[in-house]
Amino acid sequence: xxxxxxxxxxxxxxxxxxxxxxxxxxxxxxxxxxxxxxxxxxxxxxxxxxxxxxxxxxxxxxxxxxxxxxxxxxxxxxxxxxxxxxxxxxxxxxxxxxxxxxxxxxxxxxxxxxxxxxxxxxxxxxxxxxxxxxxxxxxxxxxxxxxxxxxxxxxxxxxxxxxxxxxxxxxxxxxxxxxxxxxxxxxxxxxxxxxxxxxxxxxxxxxxxxxxxxxxxxxxxxxxxxxxxxxxxxxxxxxxxxxxxxxxxxxxxxxxxxxxxxxxxxxxxxxxxxxxxxxxxxxxxxxxxxxxxxxxxxxxxxxxxxxxxxxxxxxxxxxxxxxxxxxxxxxxxxxxxxxxxxxxxxxxxxxxxxxxxxxxxxxxxxxxxxxxxxxxxxxxxxxxxxxxxxxxxxxxxxxxxxxxxxxxxxxxxxxxxxxxxxxxxxxxxxxxxxxxxxxxxxxxxxxxxxxxxxxxxxxxxxxxxxxxxxxxxxxxxxxxxxxxxxxxxxxxxxxxxxxxxxxxxxxxxxxxxxxxxxxxxxxxxxxxxxxxxxxxxxxxxxxxxxxxxxxxxxxxxxxxxxxxxxxxxxxxxxxxxxxxxxxxxxxxxxxxxxxxxxxx
Numbered sequence: 001x002x003x004x005x006x007x008x009x010x011x012x013x014x015x016x017x018x019x020x021x022x023x024x025x026x027x028x029x030x031x032x033x034x035x036x037x038x039x040x041x042x043x044x045x046x047x048x049x050x051x052x053x054x055x056x057x058x059x060x061x062x063x064x065x066x067x068x069x070x071x072x073x074x075x076x077x078x079x080x081x082x083x084x085x086x087x088x089x090x091x092x093x094x095x096x097x098x099x100x101x102x103x104x105x106x107x108x109x110x111x112x113x114x115x116x117x118x119x120x121x122x123x124x125x126x127x128x129x130x131x132x133x134x135x136x137x138x139x140x141x142x143x144x145x146x147x148x149x150x151x152x153x154x155x156x157x158x159x160x161x162x163x164x165x166x167x168x169x170x171x172x173x174x175x176x177x178x179x180x181x182x183x184x185x186x187x188x189x190x191x192x193x194x195x196x197x198x199x200x201x202x203x204x205x206x207x208x209x210x211x212x213x214x215x216x217x218x219x220x221x222x223x224x225x226x227x228x229x230x231x232x233x234x235x236x237x238x239x240x241x242x243x244x245x246x247x248x249x250x251x252x253x254x255x256x257x258x259x260x261x262x263x264x265x266x267x268x269x270x271x272x273x274x275x276x277x278x279x280x281x282x283x284x285x286x287x288x289x290x291x292x293x294x295x296x297x298x299x300x301x302x303x304x305x306x307x308x309x310x311x312x313x314x315x316x317x318x319x320x321x322x323x324x325x326x327x328x329x330x331x332x333x334x335x336x337x338x339x340x341x342x343x344x345x346x347x348x349x350x351x352x353x354x355x356x357x358x359x360x361x362x363x364x365x366x367x368x369x370x371x372x373x374x375x376x377x378x379x380x381x382x383x384x385x386x387x388x389x390x391x392x393x394x395x396x397x398x399x400x401x402x403x404x405x406x407x408x409x410x411x412x413x414x415x416x417x418x419x420x421x422x423x424x425x426x427x428x429x430x431x432x433x434x435x436x437x438x439x440x441x442x443x444x445x446x447x448x449x450x451x452x453x454x455x456x457x458x459x460x461x462x463x464x465x466x467x468x469x470x471x472x473x474x475x476x477x478x479x480x481x482x483x484x485x486x487x488x489x490x491x492x493x494x495x496x497x498x499x500x501x502x503x504x505x506x507x508x509x510x511x512x513x514x515x516x517x518x519x520x521x522x523x524x525x526x527x528x529x530x531x532x533x534x535x536x537x538x539x540x541x542x543x544x545x546x547x548x549x550x551x552x553x554x555x556x557x558x559x560x561x562x563x564x565x566x567x568x569x570x571x572x573x574x575x576x577x578x579x580x581x582x583x584x585x586x587x588x589x590x591x592x593x594x595x596x597x598x599x600x
Contacts, residue, residue, distance in 0.1 A: 022149060023155060027198070027204075030145060030163050032205070034167045034201065035169070035204065037137045037170070038167060038170035039170070041130055042213070045122050045123045047123070049123050049290065052124060069275055070275030070279055072124025073126060073274055073278070073350060073353040076118075076120045077270070077355070084113045084117070090446075091114060091136030092185065092446040095135070096447060098139075121355035121356050125282060127346035127347050127349070127362065128351060128357020129359060130360075131358050131361065132359065132360055134171050135358075141163045142159035143156055165178035165179055165205075169203065169204075171209070172415065173213075173416075179199060184407055185405050185444070219296055221388075221392065224300075224388050227389075227422055235425045235429055235432075238393065239397055239429040239432025239433045240433075241397075242371075242401055242429060244436060247437050250402055253359070254445065256348040257351070267354065270352060273353065274349040274351075274354065275349075278346055281349070293361065295369075299369070299391040300417065302387065333373055336372060336373050340369050340373065363403070364398070367399060369391075371394020371395070372391040375387040392419055392422060392426075393422060393425045396410055397433040399430075401434060404438070406427075409426070471550070471553070471581070474582075475580075476582060477580075479502060480500070481503065485537060487536075488530055488532070488536075491521070501518035502580065510576040511574070543565070543569050544564070547568050548572075548573070
């Protein structure tokens with residue numbers, strides 16, 4: 001038998017290189033590749049934006065705002081439909097699903113497809129972010145490298161985390177945020193065996209990003225005021241405001257996405273509705289164009305009026321006479337508040353229309369506006385607070401609330417802006433925002449869909465193990481079936497051939513009618529004179545509960561606890577009998593999975 005070079009390489013690795021050392025080496029390469037993907041995506045977006053803004057928009061920008069987003073969404077939708085032929089939206093949700101349900105396997109095309117799709121979408125003005133697609137790209141790199149070296153599921157999960165950490169580090173130049181994002185959002189446990197690879201990937205990707213794009217912070221902070229203890233109450237208020245805006249962002253976006261998904265089926269109609277909606281919104285509110293990072297830079301540096309440029313409201317905001325100043329201020333507040341409310345519409349129109357993008361940038365953008373509006377209102381009421389500081393910490397507040405990740409919000413904004421001197425307000429606003437939204441919404445926007453299906457891994461190890469268990473792993477199909485019309489005599493023959501003491505009763509179409517327990521017929525089964533008097537239909541009973549085949553294992557265990565049963569039947573969607581599940585089988589499988597995923 002001839003071994004290929006690949007087989008020989010794997011054999012050499014297994015003999016000379018331990019898995020632990022291999023993971024450290026691979027984490028370095030995952031960081032390199034993730035950073036390269038981030039740089040390529042950024043360059044691709046900037047190239048398209050340069051072409052659009054200098055060659056198309058130029059002096060007649062307002063009319064082109066109506067056209068370019070439709071072009072971008074159409075290109076991305078056609079690319080996904082005819083080239084990728086797979087759904088590549090909601091990148092973080094896909095990673096969580098892969099970890100929970102697909103043995104940490106992410107399709108190979110995700111290494112490049114999200115880069116192309118999001119580049120086309122954002123470059124032409126799509127109101128979404130590039131970060132979630134690049135995180136999916138990094139996770140796909142990690143997953144496929146691990147798969148290529150035939151690593152187990154536990155190690156593949158770690159490599160996915162390395163890819164995500166490297167992607168965040170590479171695109172944001174934020175190594176600490178890359179690590180804590182993986183722990184908080186992807187919900188991986190921090191252990192001595194996992195922290196080193198995650199840090200290697202994150203730091204490596206950040207270093208490469210520095211070399212490619214410079215060491216300057218993504219949002220340079222030139223205008224800020226030092227933290228003052230006397231302003232803590234106002235930061236507490238901002239935290240609560242950010243929590244409620246996060247709740248609106250999360251539930252509003254989920255509601256609009258579901259509506260778009262269920263009511264608009266045609267690809268062409270999706271492109272038309274999404275493109276036109278986005279175009280009109282951008283025409284009225286130019287800050288909704290693209291990622292919105294330019295507006296964030298303006299707000300955190302005290303230049304709010306620049307965000308009104310090219311909008312239909314620009315001339316109303318020009319400060320002329322002193323007596324119009326108050327009206328102008330309230331106009332600016334109303335303008336930015338409208339953008340806060342409409343950002344989710346623009347983002348859903350982009351993704352729902354066929355575009356590819358994430359919610360990192362929309363949450364940062366909305367947070368900056370929320371902080372600015374809150375500060376401007378406080379200032380108009382006579383409570384003087386720094387608007388730049390509030391815009392900066394507002395970003396952390398929204399990210400913490402929307403992603404349910406306060407540490408990610410704190411460290412990411414500090415690294416994005418260089419605002420380490422504002423750690424106190426960052427922590428206050430992030431924690432208060434997180435606590436506020438947790439009162440109403442237990443899951444982040446990323447996790448909401450999976451949580452509703454019981455497919456979400458959490459930091460609760462017991463729940464994680466149950467989530468990883470599937471009905472197929474614990475289904476028992478060796479029970480003898482009987483029919484309702486069978487006589488007691490025929491039943492006795494079946495019992496004599498069976499090794500189990502429970503018998504599912506099914507009709508000739510395979511539908512479950514009930515169950516028959518050996519204990520229920522033990523007192524009459526040795527009386528031949530009764531063999532023709534009773535039928536199975538007369539002796540059968542209803543089970544304590546019937547389990548659907550797609551029921552999550554956590555719900556299965558809850559059903560066992562509620563009913564006190566030890567064995568329960570499983571049926572498909574048409575109530576056709578499939579088998580039985582027993583507590584003992586679940587516990588055996590539980591122990592096996594727990595041992596496999598326990599940290600050394």
